[in-house]
Amino acid sequence: MRVLVTGAAGMLGSQLLLDAPAGVEVFGTDLAPAGAREGPVFAHGGVDLGEPEEVERLLDEIAPLDAILHCAAYTAVDRAEEEPELAHRVNALAPENVAQAAQERGLFMVLVSTDFVFDGRGHEPYRPTDPKAPLGVYGRTKLEGEERSNRAHPEGLAIVRTQWLYGPRGEHFPGTMLRLASQRDELKVVDDQVGSPTSTLELSPALWDVLRKRATGIYHAACEGRASWYDFAKAILELWDDNTPVHPCGTEEFPRPAPRPAFSVLDCSDLTRLRGRALEPWRIALSNYHRAESQVRHE
Ligand SMILES: NC(=O)c1ccc[n+]([C@@H]2O[C@H](COP(=O)([O-])OP(=O)(O)OC[C@H]3O[C@@H](n4cnc5c(N)ncnc54)[C@H](OP(=O)(O)O)[C@@H]3O)[C@@H](O)[C@H]2O)c1
Numbered sequence: 001m002r003v004l005v006t007g008a009a010g011m012l013g014s015q016l017l018l019d020a021p022a023g024v025e026v027f028g029t030d031l032a033p034a035g036a037r038e039g040p041v042f043a044h045g046g047v048d049l050g051e052p053e054e055v056e057r058l059l060d061e062i063a064p065l066d067a068i069l070h071c072a073a074y075t076a077v078d079r080a081e082e083e084p085e086l087a088h089r090v091n092a093l094a095p096e097n098v099a100q101a102a103q104e105r106g107l108f109m110v111l112v113s114t115d116f117v118f119d120g121r122g123h124e125p126y127r128p129t130d131p132k133a134p135l136g137v138y139g140r141t142k143l144e145g146e147e148r149s150n151r152a153h154p155e156g157l158a159i160v161r162t163q164w165l166y167g168p169r170g171e172h173f174p175g176t177m178l179r180l181a182s183q184r185d186e187l188k189v190v191d192d193q194v195g196s197p198t199s200t201l202e203l204s205p206a207l208w209d210v211l212r213k214r215a216t217g218i219y220h221a222a223c224e225g226r227a228s229w230y231d232f233a234k235a236i237l238e239l240w241d242d243n244t245p246v247h248p249c250g251t252e253e254f255p256r257p258a259p260r261p262a263f264s265v266l267d268c269s270d271l272t273r274l275r276g277r278a279l280e281p282w283r284i285a286l287s288n289y290h291r292a293e294s295q296v297r298h299e
Helices: 011-018 052-062 084-105 137-152 173-183 200-212 229-239 269-275 282-298
Strands: 002-006 025-030 067-070 108-114 157-162 187-190 217-220 246-249
Touching (some): 002 011, 011 025, 052 084, 157 200, 173 229, 187 229, 229 282
Parallel strands (some): 067 108, 108 157
């Protein structure tokens, strides 16, 4: 099987390249030139998926392909409020371009999406079919990307929504907490936003399973259990043996340009049924990530 991973220089895409199952020949593409960032090297850098012709050219170059894992996105949630057109191009138009080309070539496509399609006013884990009501530009453009892709390729598309990602590469919450803890005497972290911290080391094999099973439809994929950002920060500092005190606070103490959903726990039972198991509980996933990081540091 020959599979293209978009966003191959990103946090999730780079992990997917490394986790390609035996028998899969994997190709990576990103806006960045190949080798511009830390991570596995991919051959097809410098491709803008917002341009339909560039998508066509890339797919012709790699043909024959069987499937596409589409991770490329505009992920700067706050900056998206100031750059709505760029966010729309990358999150809404690029997936449509990819879905259209996939449909014409008979390729299966997995589109990675987000909990930000919901408003976070719920109290029960969100099911894939629950009403969507994004709060900001990022969520709105990602939702439009879901809808456009589905219209372009309804028979061969899986949409997988995830959340609170971290992993061995890229910028993420654990990295930010450890950096701030090394610079400050104490930290304040919001405890009124609840979700499920999710490691790319857990998510990546689940995405490969969705692709191999060609499971169409919408799935939610996150580590088991729930936490506030404060809970998550405490667990990170404990694991990394950092004694910097952490205090809980409310979202109003950290005003951000883009509003965040207060409750964004996802109901992942469809994915659990599909795979026969859930993603690891978030604390176990975090300690697995910690172990993997420590090994790299000691090599
Ligand atoms: N990170 C999270 O917490 C989180 C949560 C929920 C869902 N997700 C979703 O998970 C997926 C992967 O996220 P991630 O955190 O791995 O994102 P990431 O690290 O920001 O990677 C996305 C990649 O897409 C590239 N890209 C941007 N515009 C492009 C274009 N026009 N053509 C081709 N490539 C382009 C980016 O390049 P540049 O960096 O050069 O722009 C970047 O390398 C995304 O769909 C995201 O919406 C992420």
